[in-house]
Amino acid sequence: MLTGLNHITIAVNDISRSFDFYVETLGFTPKARWASGAYLCLGDLWLCLSADEVSPRQDYTHYAFSIRSKDFDMFANHLKSFGVKEWKSNKSEGKSIYLLDPDGHKLEIHDGDLNSRLNACLKHPYKDMVFFNGMNGAEQK
Known part of the structure; x- marks a missing residue:
């Protein structure tokens, strides 16, 4: 039986560049680094950066990270000061x-969070x- 998300591995062209972005810009905690990869943490999330040829997707697939509402504006300004590209x-x-x-x-x-999204x-x-598992006032399965 599955118990949750274990980790996410992201292919990157340049370990140093991506390591710096995820640690310095986004605030991940480094746990290990080697010539072709790195392990980083953010809360309970384990992220692996792995050197590979990157082929960015053109679809809606993306990775979302949580932030407290009171910290959002300051962090968004922090990101913009680093010149991040918005998509x-x-x-x-x-x-x-x-x-x-850095790799797109x-x-x-x-x-x-999920509850705020479902309430909206x-x-x-x-x-x-269609809503599942006791969502009040909605069609349920």
Whole structure:
């Protein structure tokens, strides 16, 4: 039986450049580094950077990281001071900044959680949206 997300591995062209971005710009904690990779942590998340030829995706796949609402504006300004490139404008509930890492991987910094998203969706559901497991007032399966 699965118990949760174990880790995320991201292919990167340049370990040093990506290591600096994730540690210095985003605030990950370094745990180990070697010629072709690094292990970093953010809360309970274990992130592996792995040297490889990167082929950024053109779809909506992205990795979202949590931030407290009270810290969002200051952190978004911090990111902008590093010249991060934004790939999308926020249209969802809560505050988000959508940015690219040095290899073009799509990232999001978001101040909400699953409950805040579902509560927003209860008020304004997506087309053909169905809710599960006791979401009040919504069609359930």
